[in-house]
Amino acid sequence: MEEVILKTGNLTKKYGSQTVVDGLNIEIKRGEIFGLLGPNGAGKSTTMNMLCSITRPTAGTIELFGKNSEKHKKEVIRRIGYIPQELAIHGKLKAWENVELFTSLYGIKGENLRRAVEESLEYVGLSERRNEFAKNFSGGMKRRLNIACAIGHQPELLIFDEPTVGIDPQSRNFILEKIKESNKNGATVIYTSHYMEEVEAICTRIAIMDNGKMIACGTSKELKQMVAGESEDITLEEVFLTLTGKKLRDYAE
């Protein structure tokens, strides 16, 4: 039986009278690449924040690695690597200094830290540019550095929040390949993006959220069948639009 690495039970988040996440039940098994889709304001980022203990749920439970994340917060969050949507790096630090700083937060030091920094930079293809200031990097390089800063402590669960926004196709392809490589090396991945083809290309299972609720979950094939029956002659984007509607969403997440 495959190990369940993440399980939420009726996960709910309310801000005042507004319910942002409404009774969410997700189960992610070790080794999966789990895609989380949803229009703006669907509750994806809030869900991510709750999984990473940045935001506390109003109700419901989160089990990470078989443990209640509230009770065992320090233990479980150290096994997570979170790659935020915004670039969380210091422009006036060199590439290796950024990785050193954020990797050291997880208690890694000395020779192990030095090795982790080198491996992380190597992994994202920035070894040659290790001594350059992050502010001088291109958008794609910054994105890759952003990833390097989150993987040095070798997390078991990687959470990517739209990691390919605003970068060139080569960098995007590089990042997607690296996500697949991480997964092959044993990491479980949660991935959010607005690019349907990316999600379809790398995710083993996809959940679609809208108005704080999960409205569909399954493999790409299962989602297509859910909407178009056996024909499957439909794209993931069409599935998404059919399930969430074509009305513009102008929420701030």
Next chain:
Amino acid sequence: MIRYLIKNNFKLMLRNKAILAAMLIGPILVIAMLSSAFEDMMASYESTEEFKTGYRISEDSIFSGNMEEIKRAGKEAGIVFENYPDGDPKAIMEQNDLAGFLVIEGETYTVYESADYETQGKILEYFMGQVEKQVSGQIRNSMFPKEEKEITLPVQKLEFMPAVDSKDYYGIIEVVYFIWCGVVSVAGVLNSEKRNGISQRFQISGMSEMGLYLARWVPAVLTTVCETVVTVLLTVALFGISWGNNPLTILVLLVTTMGAMAVGLLLYSVFQNLAVTIVALFTLVWFMGFFGGSFETYMFSTVSDSLKNLSPIYHVNRVLVEYSCMGKSDYTVSSILYMVAITVVCTALTIFINTIRKRGKA
């Protein structure tokens, strides 16, 4: 590991060249530009020639045994005391062209000042403040004698601060003033953390609030200490400012920096906005400096003693100026304790506020 965070935050602060330059050049420019003004301000007190003051003292006064010594010390400070046992002080002052009149009764004294001799009046006030402090100290000591039971008030030599050179006074005071503004050196780190959403990474790593605080406070102190060392050396080399040879000067400057950074970080945790924090900090420092002798010399300022004592800048200024001209100061312990207390209280408050805020956000 917090040391890596401290190390990298220190690098960030040192790489913020604009702020670093402003903090280094700022005090030097101020001293250079205002040195002649400082000289004039100080000269208004120093150039005062010997002046006459009337006095009257009751027999039961605690000062009675010390009057001869007070007169001797007064002469040293340029005050000639003349005894007028009877009559209205104001009329006597007018008739004899006196700068002031001192009436000492029991445990209190009253200083009358002539409107025509404003500066001399301030010098007399300061002089009597010093006398009162020293006589009270002698009484306290004699109230609890080890063996003798009789209260005695021995006539001892009263010590008065020798004249301070204006460049030394204002040079030292300006450096202290800039130390209090030193928290702007953290601006680079705070700006970068806020702009880049780096606090999320800290939250996810489970870093403690204490660790995060120290990761800002320690490099801020280090940066400001480095700036201060360079500035002090520049003040010596460029203006010949004498900092004295008391090694405690270094300790006083260090604890001042520690306290000043703690106050700055507390203000930032309250306002969560760098611009507002800097405005609030500069306002606070201005008031503390106003009461503490950063503008008017603390010796002859019009500010009351209780307000002066409230200002941490006053204690630090006084210690450093006295080290410079006398090599010692009675304010050493009070200034160090004051700054350590400020550091501890502000640190605890900042951590408390940040913890509450984080819980609230979650």
